[in-house]
Amino acid sequence: MTNRLSRSTHPGLTLHPERMIQFGEGNFMRAFVDWQLQQMNNQGLFNGSAVLIQPIAQGTGGVADLMAAQDNLYTVLLNGIMDNETVNSREIISSVSRVINPYMDYEAYLALAENDDLEFITSNTTEAGIAYLPGDRADDAPPKSFPGKLTALLHRRFELGKKGFVIIPCELIDRNGEKLREIVERYAADWNLGAEFLQWLKSENTFCCSLVDRIVPGYPRDQAAALEAELGYLDNVMVTAEPFLFWVIEGPESLTERLPLAKAGLNVVVTPDMTPYRERKVHLLNGPHTAMVPLGLLAGLETVEDVMNDGTFSRFVKQLIEEELIPMLDLPAGQLLSYADAVQERFRNPFIRHELTSISLNSISKFKARLLPVLLRYQQERGQLPERMTLAFAALLLSYRGDRIPRQDGAEVLAVFDQAWSQPDSFVNTILGDSSLWGQDLTRLPGLADAIAAHLQQLEHEDSRAALQELVG
Known part of the structure; x- marks a missing residue:
């Protein structure tokens, strides 16, 4: 029987002091942030590990328990083409010290405030994670929301008279650092934490906006047995990722020395303005992902590669990018086309x-962030709706009926859809008019309700591939 990966099977791995608190223990952060910490440690540039915080309540058997069973070690497998070279690497990551479940041990979580070595906080709690929940209270143990938990930790740090943090959220929402800071300050006011704490928040902490880019499919279920034989150990939390990586951090230049990612040869940019990088990535990589998911799943496709190997679907992706997304972006066309070609290669x-199902998590908030701004601008500038984006929007709404595609979203979002779908004749106007989902009343957008209704009727009677064939030729 193969031994489980652990420090006893690999005794030479270094234990590094905890220097980063990371909200989110999922595949992406472990193959992105923690992998980068490993690269700095390998070169003697950082000497630090991350302590991971489980952001949502769940029972036993989750990532925290699986990580603990492996002494918080896991393998990152990089597979793909990089600079015209095939990359096929396996590396044991030892840059995670432990995973704390604040729902099981809140005091262990708050005790992190006592550690002077900790100076960075990162997070990826999905696009829906940076949100204000009115029900969160200062005496909750813990508060339900990520910003609520963060506020409690920062207040404990302030009470101890210690220095603040550099806080770098990785959630794919616009101005993520600023929005996180605003919500923390709102909780501080709601909880009457005092003017001195608010001043400490502003003067002693740096909230950085950031943009992340690496495709991380996650645990390789289909290859697990073969990889166990190849690696010579069992790893229940190994994660696959592409070799490409890009991280843009909007912050002070001094951060390049405190967190020497670029010095380690990593594709990381610290800049005073990340806006051009964000628009390019969110709309040209994440946007096509969000558009292809419901249409692909409705057609029985399973992976991004399936989509790109299907003639009809690949034409849809190419036309969506070149005819609807790129014209709406304020960057040189040549630069955008070059980036788009690289994206499609990836x-x-x-x-x-x-897997498309892994991308489908919280698809409503993803559509709002990744595609809706472009759809609105397209209609405003051209006086018509972008056809491919509108069809994808309709497929997304149909997928949230829950009878054809498994839904993965927050209970509040699913409740809104269940209520709307209970009255199918009024569904389109009800759901488009719900500003809690879209930030505005979309029934006011000329032609959108009628177009969505027509596409829904079409998708009810045709395979999504047939609908696409009519559209893309």
Whole structure:
């Protein structure tokens, strides 16, 4: 029987002091942030590990328990093409010290405030994670929301008279650092934590906006047995990722020395303005992902590679990018086309299995962030709706009926859809008019309700591939 990965099977791995608190223990952060910490440690540039915080309540058997069973070690497998070279690497990551479940041990979580070595906080709690929940209270143990938990930790740090943190959220929402800071300050006011704490928040902490880019399919279920034989150990939390990586951090230049990612040879940019990088990535990589998911799943496709190997679907992706997304972005067309070509090459990576269901998590907030701004601008500037984006929007709404595609979203969002779908004749106007989902009343957008209704009727009677064939030729 193969031994489980642990420090007893690999005794030479260094234990590093905890220097980063990371909200989110999922595949992406472990293959992105923690992998980068490993690269700095390998070169003697950082000497630090991350302590991971489980952001949502769940029972036993989750990532925290699986990590603990492996002494918080796991393997990152990089597979793909990089600089015209095939990359097929395996590396044991030892840059995670432990995973804390604040729902089980809140005091262990708050005790992190006592550690002077900790100076960075990162997070990826999905696009829906940076949100204000009115029900969160200062005496909750813990508060339900990520910003609520963060506020409690920062207040404990302030009470101890210690220095603040550099806080770098990785959630794919615009101005993520600023929005997180605003919500923390709102909780501080709601909880009457005092003017001195608010001043400490502003003067002693740096909230950085950031943009992350790496495709991380996650645990390789289909290859697990073969990989166990190849690696010589059992790893229940190994994670696959593409070799490409890009991280833009909007922050002070001094951060390049405190967190020497670029010095370690990593594709990381610290800049005073990340806006151009964000628009390019969110709309040209994440946007096509969000558009292809419901249409692909309705057609029985399983992976991004399946989509790109299907003639009809690949034409849809190419036309969506070149005819609807790129014209709406304020960057040089040549630069955008070059980036778009690279994105589509990454989508075709034959070495990783990027499942559409894994991308579908919280698709409503993803559509709002990634595609809705472009759809609105397109209609405003051209006086018509972008056809491919509108069809994808309709497919997304249909997928949230829950009878054809498994839904993965917050209970509040699913409740809104269940209520709306209970009255199918009024569904379109009800759901488009719900500003809690979209930040505005979309029934006011000329032609959108009628177009969505027509597409829904079409998708009810045709395979999504047939609908696409009519659209893309």
